[in-house]
Amino acid sequence: MEHEHVRDVDPAVADALEGEVDRQRSSLQMIASENHASRAVIDAQGSALTNKYAEGYPGSRYYGGCEFADEVEQLAIDRAKELFGAEHVNVQPHSGTQANQAVYFAMLEPGDKILSLDLTHGGHLSHGHPANFVGQLYDVEQYEVDPETGYLDYEGLAEQAAEFDPDIVVSGYSAYPREIEWERIQAAADEAEALHLADIAHITGLVAAGVHDSPVGVADFVTGSTHKTIRAGRGGIVMTSEEYADDVDSAVFPGGQGGPLMHNVAGKAVGFEEALQPEFEDYASQTVANARALGESLSENGLSLVSGGTDNHLVLVDLRESHPDTSGGDAEDALEDAGIVLNGNTVPGETRSAFDPSGIRAGTPALTTRGFDEDDCRRVGDLIARVVDAPDDEDVVAAVREDVETLCAENPLYE
Structure with missing residues (x-):
């Protein structure tokens, strides 16, 4: 990928951009929230729409000259509706967190109650962590996964909802490797006379492709990221019924942000068009198959998986039993040196700091x-285990790095 125009103006930034492309080409990106956007999506996000203010919505803007901005945003909306079967879609949020913010701002008052999954059990900052605005504005109580099985405890969630009496129940998670039973969470919310927000940030593409059950039409609100498993332009999305459409739109603009990032909306439109093609279902199915193969390989190498495996795109490894003296941060650093980029992550029943947790994701x-296919991912699992077994052994790390370079050469990126 060339950056000649940037280089003409700013060689230092051009060097960094080209370095990033080389980094992605020559190492394995395994952070569960990351993906490689197509050249078409990248081109759309680098388009002249970055110059355009378009406050408002298609057909109702506060600036002139928005005819093409309207066209692009309406395409993104219509394609998202087709992908997810949603009545109403807002594609303007700058991130999944701001999509969640829009729902909270639309439906809650400061001090209202939110019931959500604890961060160390797989939840997300924007679901109620005290360092986030959600934890600062609202009364948050959190549920947990079963510490023995690693699965959501749906009966316990329902009992907690009945006792806590929340205004909104949040489902959808950032480090939960199992399929989610949306209807059971909806039933718990209904029993507590609460709203239900399903955050599908990590599994947006899996839901769009039909390889994970959809909460659209079940939950009152569905939010997500548009750049993870769905590979569209970076940002967020809110889906809801016509009943809540005006409230959500007002909470996005002007309630939570000003002018939309129209170049990102263009990237969303292009990515959604890609996701509407038949081959995207193959991609999503392969993503899940690859995660299962990766998990099987890690388990065969003696690493403990939270919940014993995965149903989606990620695996969560608990190092406490197999490698009690190795933290997730230690493993992350050693693996990055070997060309495998993932992240240290908290695990259920976490005993370490979130800055140096007990697991890797x-x-x-x-x-x-x-x-990559299943065989490739089994090879990757073997490589991860070799490094985790000897994170301080420079010879092991160097040998794994050579194997990573071979895998990268066999599966080139942006060629």
Whole structure:
């Protein structure tokens, strides 16, 4: 990928951009929330729409000259409706967190109650962590997964909802490797006379492709990221019924942000068009198959998986039993030196700091985009285990790095 125009103006930034492309080409990107966007999506996001203010919505803007901005945003909306079967879609949020913010701002008052999954059990900052605005504005109580099985405790959630009496129940998670039973969470919310927000940020593409059950039409609100498993332009999305459409739109603009990032909306439109093609279902199915193969390989190498495996795009490894002296941060650093980029992650019943947790989280969306199959991912699992077994052994790390370079050469990126 060339950056000649940037280089003409700013060689230092051009060097960094080209360095990033080389980094992605020559290492394995396994952070579960990352992917490799197509050149078409990248081109759309680098388009002249970055110059355009378009406050408002298609057909009702506060600035002139928005005819093409309207066209692009309406395409993104219509394609998202087709992908997800949603009545109403807002594609303007700058991130999944701001999509969640829009729902909270639309439906809650400060001090209202939110019931959500604890961060160390797989939840997300924007679901109620005290360091986030959600934890600062609202009364948050959190549920947990079963510490023995790693699965959601749906009966316990329902009992907690009945006792806590929340205004909104949040489902959808950032480090939960199992399929989610949306109807059971909806039933708990209904019993508590609460709203239900399903955050599908990580599994947006899996839901769009039909390889994970959809909460659209079940939950009152569905939010998500548009750049993870769905590989569209970076940002967020809110889906809801016509009943809540005006409230959500007002909470996005002017309630939570000003002018939409129209170049990102263009990237969303292009990515959604890609996701509407038949081959996207193959991609999503392969992503899940690859994650299962990765998990099987890690288990065969003696690493403990939270919940014992995965149904989606990620695996969560608990190092406490197999490698009690190795933290997730230690493993992350050693693996990055070997060319495998993932993240240290908290695990249920976490005993370490979130800054140096007891687990690692690995995902397969980006590997699958590069063309990896199950055999490749089993090889990757073997490589991860070799490094985790000897994170301080420079010879092991160097040998794994050579194997990573071979895998990258076999599955080239942006060629």
